[in-house]
Amino acid sequence: MPNDGSERLLQGSATETTYCNTWCQLKNSLGLTIVGFAALMHKGQPTHCLFTCSPCLLWENEGRHVGELRRISFCKNEAVMRTSGGLFTLSVSVDDDAIEFHPGALNVMAPVPRALVIKRTCMIYQKFEVAQRQDWCRSQTATTTYTVMEDWTMTPQSKRLEHLTGETNSRGIWDELVSYSGTPESAAPATPMHNLPPNLPPQLMTMLQPVDMTKAPHALVISRAAHVSEFSLTKDAIVTEQATFQSAWLPLPAELIPYEIEPLPELRKDHHGNLTTVEEGNKPVNGYILIKFEDCPDRFDASFIVQQILAEFDPEAGTH
Structure with a gap:
């Protein structure tokens, strides 16, 4: 052919x-x-x-x-290409990375696999004032009665209550716990909550005011291997978008928690896997300490927006 x-x-x-x-x-x-x-x-x-x-x-x-x-x-x-928020649904993963909890001897006993975030929450049993107001219409007067209640809080309260000066708060071993825990190098500033209503009860004010979980004796550790598909997740994104990345806290397995901390012999592990100064079977007393260890495991879906941006100034087109 x-x-x-x-x-x-x-x-x-x-x-x-x-x-x-x-x-x-x-x-x-x-x-x-x-x-x-x-x-x-x-x-x-x-x-x-x-x-x-x-x-x-x-x-x-x-x-x-x-x-x-x-x-x-x-x-x-x-x-x-950059990611910033809600169009594609992708799975959050840390691969085979295992977080070692820091700092000091408050580490868990072994690295935690599949953990996106681990946190240590320290609480102290404190006294709060409870105000009950009664208005008298005919005499145009009001009577406020102050009583005491006790509850767990993440920040110690004033040594003396404002209206019940005979009632005092003990700090227990809180100061020793702060000193021994230290502050992680990656500590981030707390996000203050503005526009709180005035004259809130002290207990409610304490509950609403955010606590900086990166400062001693609390701690927050984020996996360095966190990613979605081929895109890495920054620590800022995980800390800022708590509703997405920190919404499914689970207690760490009890076997990962040490039975005692040598420099702080008052702390012991209870049957829930917490470290506490409360004797087994007893009720908490003012100044007692409770430490919880929790993690957010990976392998969950999150939504992201893919946004295209210009990298540099374009001299020919005269645009950014």
Whole structure:
């Protein structure tokens, strides 16, 4: 069979790319304008308005077209991809990374596998004032009665209560616990809660005010291997988006918690896997300490938005 050109085209192909800049586009536009003008003159049609306006219109249209082509070319070559929030559903994973809990001897006894975040929460049993107000309409007076209640809190309260000066709070071994725990190097500033209603009861104020979990004696450790698909997760994102990444806290297995801390002999492990100064079977007393260890395991889905942005200033297009 003769070897003709069609057979060679089936075996291979070649492409040629040409580029027409602004002057090229303008030249083509003016050429078409002259051809159209000549055609209309040949037919005897009025062309004064067309001849006057068409170059301006064509210049604007073709210039805009070239600008868009430049932007498209720039985005294809220099745009980057970033993640920020809620379009694709991806699985959060830490692979085979195992977090070792820091700092000091308050570590758990072994690295924790599959943990995205681990936290140590320290609580102290304290006294609070409870105010009950009764208004008397006829005499236009009000009577406020203050009573005492005790509950666990993450921050020690004032040594003496404001209206019940005979009632005092003990700090127990809290100061020794803070000194022994230290503060992690990656401590982040607490996020204050603004616009709290005035004159809140002390207990409610304490519950609403956020506690910095990165400061002793509390602790928060985040896996360095956290990622979704091929995108890494930053510590800032995990700390900021608590509803997404810190919503499923689970107690650490009791076997990972030490039975005692040598420099703090008052602490012992209870049957729940907590460290506490409360004797087994007894009720807590003012100043007693309770330490809980929890983690958020990986392998859960989260939603993200993929956003395309320009990496650098484009000198040709004059845009960012």
